[in-house]
Amino acid sequence: MFKTRVTEFLGINYPIIQGGMMWVSRAELVAAVSNAGGLGILSAFTFSNTKDLAAEIEKTRGLTDKPFGVNITLMPTFRPVDIDGYIDTVIDSGVRIVETAGRSPEPYMERLKSAGVKVIHKCTAVRFARTAQRIGCDAVSIDGFECAGHPGEEDVTSLVLIPLTVDAVEIPVIASGGFGDGRGLVAALALGAEAVNMGTRFMATKEAPAHLRVKELLISSSERDTVLLLRSFRNTMRMLRNATAGKVLELERQGSDIHQLEKLISGKAGLGLLESGDVDNGLISVGQVVGLIHDIPTVKELIESIIKEAEEVASNLAGAGVFKPRRLTDVTE
């Protein structure tokens, strides 16, 4: 059940992808996801130079013999980045799956494709998905308004964006933003997606390289605990509501300029909070699905429970008799 074009071209068992997350998508988590039958994706710019990225790829390979990918975010960052160098490193390291985001990967497609790399482009609007198809991407990952990080400025939700994208392109669509359990996986497939991309949910796993206090904060947070920062600059970021996010919002309301704010955010980003567990001193990128997270399983336990739940939901849907909705209590029984 749940074999799709995405599981086939990626060579994975289950249509579950762990999206690239700055600082979090490192070898331990990525290998755990791939070992459990999903696709783990390293985050290239978590590593400040290509040598460290190459070492992390090597480390991941030591932990799994399953396919994994690397995320390369083509967005203006707070530091200048040699994108070409990172792409060369990925190719030279033998990685054959790349997730791009932030901008069209067109300038890099020839190099990636001639090296036999499968390219999944993540974007936030139907027209960008069309572009991804036109320039030769193998799949498109579409990010709804509820997603963590950068939802774009159009605020179209996954429920509407997924079927619209499925109707607009022929390449497989991966549903991103708002997914965390088996019910969501079946919903994504019903809407026409051929896999889900999850970030926030994987942050609350045993293998995610983050302090336990961060994971516990995710569990205690509700769906109302995310905020949109830098909206007034049309560079929106969805973050967990905490002291730092509140400070940024307040400065934004007071009319601080973008450079001031970016300096503040940049100073607060990075590994610090994830390692220290000082959860008010920094920003944590999470999606609204944080409200649906109630435990810290191993990655294997998480993926297996999602698939089991999804199979039960799908069988129930296709069966005769009165449909029995699946509830949280069913899961924890």
Next chain:
Amino acid sequence: MFKTRVTEFLGINYPIIQGGMMWVSRAELVAAVSNAGGLGILSAFTFSNTKDLAAEIEKTRGLTDKPFGVNITLMPTFRPVDIDGYIDTVIDSGVRIVETAGRSPEPYMERLKSAGVKVIHKCTAVRFARTAQRIGCDAVSIDGFECAGHPGEEDVTSLVLIPLTVDAVEIPVIASGGFGDGRGLVAALALGAEAVNMGTRFMATKEAPAHLRVKELLISSSERDTVLLLRSFRNTMRMLRNATAGKVLELERQGSDIHQLEKLISGKAGLGLLESGDVDNGLISVGQVVGLIHDIPTVKELIESIIKEAEEVASNLAGAGVFKPRRLTDVTE
């Protein structure tokens, strides 16, 4: 297939409800939905007095012998309304299904329940759904951020809000906001809902009492063509992007006070635009699902195509082999 607690307690064939829409939810549309196996719902305050409402209920009953309901929106409106009188009228007319919205129906529950009325309360947050259950509502209709009209101020999308509500209450949950086709129906059920509530999609049907130009505008509108008005007053309304909506937004940005804006909106609301087809001179409440609407079928054609599509999607999901996503081209074949 798709029998649920909602279809059972309402006595309908399919888990599809046509939500109460001001001006649009009148006898022709409501009866068509109920005749086609869904639940049609009249909008009480579309009628300026209880006598006209009673007449419309009588008219609806002349057009269908199937169950239908009446929506009573308990919200501050632009004119003072005798809510008790309308409730008496509904009860005295023999209607046994009421959809409430806007505020808790608690003050009216005893009267409604002792008359044997089934109450569906529509709301925008999990805590309101809990209240609905506590005060004895029979089901709760949960409205995600993508919905038409009043999405609330918390911006949680249907994809996250539906399973959260399903986990929070024991009464059946109806998914509202973002639904318009069979893919969406299966997604709603997968998330744990036991019916979908659709408004925007039913506006673009042959039976909806609106000028053809309004329906054609819905077809040509994309998912990006809705705007949020009165956000700065925490009384957000999602409307179709047109000249009037643009004017309201502009005045709001310039700092107009709420009374000025409400006067403008009130003057532009009403039956005018729907009857005249002068689509820039008034406001039209629509949800993001407008981007998924491409035709103007009869209500019967719409409901049958949704069910057929949903059955195919559900069978496909539960089947073996590679999952084939359903695309628009499959529908129009």
